[in-house]
Amino acid sequence: MEAFTRTTGRVAVIDRPDIDTDQVIPKQFLKRIERTGWGEFLFWDWRLDQDGNPRPDFELNNPAFADAKILMAGRNFGCGSSREHAPWAIQGYGFDVVIAPSFADIFRSNCMKVGLVPVELPEERVRALMDAVDTENGSEMTVDLEALTITGADGSTVEFEFDAFRRNCILNGLDDIALTLKHEAAITEYERANPSRIDTLALEH
Amino acid sequence: MAQTLFDRVWERHVVREEPGEPALIYIDLHLLHEVTSPQAYEGLRLAGRKLRRPDRSIATMDHNVPTDGGPVTDPLAKTQLDALAANCPAFGVPLYATGSGREGIVHVIGPELGLTRPGITIVCGDSHTSTHGAFGALAFGIGTSEVEHVMATQCLQQRRPKTMRMHFEGTLPPGITAKDCILGAIGQIGVAGGVGHVIEYTGDAIEAFTMEQRMTVCNMSIEAGARAGMIAPDDTTFAYLENRPASPQGAEWEAALDEWRQLRTDDGAEFATEVVVNVDDLVPQVTWGTNPGMVAPVTANVPDPADITDDEERQSLERALEYMGLQAGMAVRDIEIDRVFIGSCTNSRIEDLRAAASVVKGHKVSDGVHAMVVPGSVPIKLQAESEGLDKLFTEAGFEWREAGCSMCLGMNPDILQPGERSASTSNRNFEGRQGRGGRTHLVSPEMAAAAAVAGHFVDVRELSYEPVG
Ligand code: SF4
Numbered sequence: 212m213e214a215f216t217r218t219t220g221r222v223a224v225i226d227r228p229d230i231d232t233d234q235v236i237p238k239q240f241l242k243r244i245e246r247t248g249w250g251e252f253l254f255w256d257w258r259l260d261q262d263g264n265p266r267p268d269f270e271l272n273n274p275a276f277a278d279a280k281i282l283m284a285g286r287n288f289g290c291g292s293s294r295e296h297a298p299w300a301i302q303g304y305g306f307d308v309v310i311a312p313s314f315a316d317i318f319r320s321n322c323m324k325v326g327l328v329p330v331e332l333p334e335e336r337v338r339a340l341m342d343a344v345d346t347e348n349g350s351e352m353t354v355d356l357e358a359l360t361i362t363g364a365d366g367s368t369v370e371f372e373f374d375a376f377r378r379n380c381i382l383n384g385l386d387d388i389a390l391t392l393k394h395e396a397a398i399t400e401y402e403r404a405n406p407s408r409i410d411t412l413a414l415e416h
Numbered sequence: 417m418a419q420t421l422f423d424r425v426w427e428r429h430v431v432r433e434e435p436g437e438p439a440l441i442y443i444d445l446h447l448l449h450e451v452t453s454p455q456a457y458e459g460l461r462l463a464g465r466k467l468r469r470p471d472r473s474i475a476t477m478d479h480n481v482p483t484d485g486g487p488v489t490d491p492l493a494k495t496q497l498d499a500l501a502a503n504c505p506a507f508g509v510p511l512y513a514t515g516s517g518r519e520g521i522v523h524v525i526g527p528e529l530g531l532t533r534p535g536i537t538i539v540c541g542d543s544h545t546s547t548h549g550a551f552g553a554l555a556f557g558i559g560t561s562e563v564e565h566v567m568a569t570q571c572l573q574q575r576r577p578k579t580m581r582m583h584f585e586g587t588l589p590p591g592i593t594a595k596d597c598i599l600g601a602i603g604q605i606g607v608a609g610g611v612g613h614v615i616e617y618t619g620d621a622i623e624a625f626t627m628e629q630r631m632t633v634c635n636m637s638i639e640a641g642a643r644a645g646m647i648a649p650d651d652t653t654f655a656y657l658e659n660r661p662a663s664p665q666g667a668e669w670e671a672a673l674d675e676w677r678q679l680r681t682d683d684g685a686e687f688a689t690e691v692v693v694n695v696d697d698l699v700p701q702v703t704w705g706t707n708p709g710m711v712a713p714v715t716a717n718v719p720d721p722a723d724i725t726d727d728e729e730r731q732s733l734e735r736a737l738e739y740m741g742l743q744a745g746m747a748v749r750d751i752e753i754d755r756v757f758i759g760s761c762t763n764s765r766i767e768d769l770r771a772a773a774s775v776v777k778g779h780k781v782s783d784g785v786h787a788m789v790v791p792g793s794v795p796i797k798l799q800a801e802s803e804g805l806d807k808l809f810t811e812a813g814f815e816w817r818e819a820g821c822s823m824c825l826g827m828n829p830d831i832l833q834p835g836e837r838s839a840s841t842s843n844r845n846f847e848g849r850q851g852r853g854g855r856t857h858l859v860s861p862e863m864a865a866a867a868a869v870a871g872h873f874v875d876v877r878e879l880s881y882e883p884v885g
Contacts (some may be wrong), residue, residue: 311528
């Protein structure tokens with residue numbers, strides 16, 4: 212994971228609740244075995260019509276949201292499938308941060324692992340930030356994970372909370388597996404103390 | 417201190433816990449399939465890491481496989497299946513590949529083999545891993561980075577989730593299924609109602625359920641937003657597990673039973689959230705919208721946005737009705753369908769097939785309806801054939817397919833065409849889930865079978881049929 216501290220850029224707003232990961236990255240793309248190159252498939256069915264032309268009524272096709280780095284959406288963002296391809300696609304499209312009143316558990320955890328910053332704010336706060344966005348000319352914001360602040364173009368600042376452990380991991384771009392492997396001795400000790408009856412290799416196959 | 421079932425299982429698996437950090441918990445069983453594993457295997461390879469416990473891992477091919485018995489024709493699907501076929505032996509993981517005779521949907525084969533068992537931790541790169549909680553296991557879905565983490569360490573960094581008790585109160589009326597219970601419950605608490613929680617399901621209805629029915633309930637925990645669902649193991653659980661291929665034998669079985677009987681929630685144990693769902697008046701459920709919380713009794717009407725005062729809710733309802741091509745206020749029974757899909761990790765087990773076959777027996781699929789049955793695994797398919805269920809289905813005009821995920825998510829060729837409408841026994845009615853522009857209504861196997869015959873939704877309780885199988 213790459214280290215991330217802060218981002219300044221345009222904001223895109225998709226003001227809908229319960230956006231599921233089947234919409235974020237539809238299943239027809241999940242057959243790719245690569246880790247990169249997911250951005251172009253983001254919100255495919257919502258963004259493009261059957262012939263591959265942009266749907267003018269879909270938020271991300273609003274020119275004022277072009278090249279946005281911050282995505283704002285309604286509550287329970289990322290529900291449904293556990294596909295990590297969803298944060299890969301959001302990141303690949305150019306977003307560094309998603310702001311929403313709440314996130315689905317697996318989606319949030321997947322974001323943390325890849326360094327896409329999920330910022331949760333009370334619903335009224337998100338509503339106020341959304342309302343402040345200029346949907347004709349576009350608006351900029353800064354999200355600072357170190358300072359735990361969101362600063363609007365007018366200089367107004369909102370604070371947010373973030374899991375301290377995960378914040379440190381993202382700020383420093385730490386490798387989770389390497390962190391866990393530091394506790395190799397504890398894992399081995401656990402295995403010794405808790406022998407299991409499960410052995411998938413013993414099943415003839 | 418009084419403990420919940422979840423507390424017991426969690427605490428047994430903590431490898432390390434430090435203030436301010438997520439706990440490191442041990443994973444007893446890691447299930448793998450072709451879609452969410454290739455980047456994880458590649459990650460191991462790039463970092464020069466080994467897979468720590470191949471003996472706690474098992475892989476199958478399910479999401480992409482064609483169910484018409486033919487070869488994989490989609491080159492991308494083939495690449496992904498080939499990657500699994502190459503990665504598993506390279507890292508020592510046993511693979512139940514297509515043609516092995518034991519393959520099937522990952523959440524169907526774990527229990528079927530007896531690998532799923534009470535008190536263990538199970539993960540899989542798939543959100544419906546919650547299914548396995550029906551055995552009193554702590555089982556949840558993870559993303560690909562976490563899949564790689566488990567491969568390398570057999571552990572996960574996890575914040576302790578909150579607990580919820582969902583108590584099904586009352587007596588289940590005749591003709592009402594486990595699917596109706598869980599759809600009704602999701603309708604009650606909403607698709608985000610369980611976020612941050614592990615749900616324990618309790619109540620007489622749950623205790624009376626078979627393992628298949630309990631799996632249907634736990635399967636859809638994720639549709640309520642929950643991390644996992646659990647049911648305390650009991651004699652029903654033990655009877656299901658006895659003599660499964662991986663189940664302990666002899667003295668080990670007895671020792672396992674002693675241990676499993678301890679896996680209960682103590683009287684007086686506290687849950688962060690308590691929910692009561694009354695089932696006395698439950699009616700067969702049909703989803704009408706684009707998430708599983710948008711659900712109504714078959715006897716009711718599709719909601720009317722004009723009745724809703726909250727702006728956000730109304731817009732979301734209007735959008736759903738537009739996508740679904742439904743009239744506000746129309747009767748659910750008047751919704752006509754084009755396709756019927758009986759299958760998926762929610763409802764593709766032998767009892768589900770028997771239930772659907774009972775309704776179908778002696779009838780014909782309605783003109784213009786294309787109906788198919790996709791068993792959850794090869795052993796289930798063979799079992800059904802030995803009971804003659806395949807004949808009942810094919811004589812009625814259903815297609816009888818090979819095992820796999822199939823039209824649950826349509827990664828294989830089984831998809832809805834734009835505008836087509838299905839009655840489906842799967843778990844997600846999201847936009848495009850079964851094919852771009854497709855419209856999905858989630859129902860029980862009985863309701864799907866009845867809809868296939870009628871061509872529209874009907875109240876299965878009004879039909880008379882005898883159980884088969
Ligand atoms: S049957 Fe459907 S929900 Fe279940 S694992 Fe397969 S695709 Fe996922």
